Amino acid sequence: MFKASLCCEDRSNLISDLIEILKSLHLKTLKEEMATLGGRTRNVLIVAVDKNHSIESMHFPQNALKSLLERSTSNDRSK
Template sequence: MSSIRFGTDKATLLAKVVQRVKELKQQTLEISDSDQTLLPSETDEISVLHYGDYSNDGHIIFKASLCCDDRSDLLPDLMEILKSLHMKTLRAEMVTLGGRTRSVLVVAADKEMHGVDSVHFLQNALKSLLERSSKSLMERSSGGGGGERSKRRRALDHIIMV
């Protein structure tokens, strides 16, 4: 009887090891995918996706990505936008490289105030943030040089996904 029980325990242990290896492989894929998508690009980009159905606590989840020139007022502006839309940040990843920054936010909105169509509200708010940023950069760079934009500044190229 003990050999049967030992065999079952061994099989159970092996099944747990196989499951854990699969989980680790999946985590590795997710990490490598997020590293590549987190690097800032040369163009301004916005991406807002419905991330999932309602969470257990009655919130709808969105994933928003914003890539633009790095500036000191970006975080306060992002926080103000989320506050005005009554959304809270669940997770944030931000990378700055060469004067450019990419912010990836997972945000939650109360399902009684928001629906899946709230993607458009968040997109428009982020688009407005990028346009304000472009305008202020143009004003700063036009101070002494005839209104030309700086070399680092690229044309506003919004990539919006639903």
């Protein structure tokens, strides 16, 4: 298990993109806390790794979540 915390500008499809990433990596969300304030959102997730994944593959979720944040930031710049 690991804890992921994301803080970025809120956008309409952020949660669906986050769910898509977690599903594609075969991760199971055990707990999620979300708060929004002033156009920003903070998501804290407790995620379980599939037993077939090794510890070495843990950089994949980190990279995927970073790309999600980068997409959120680039979308805000285009407004």
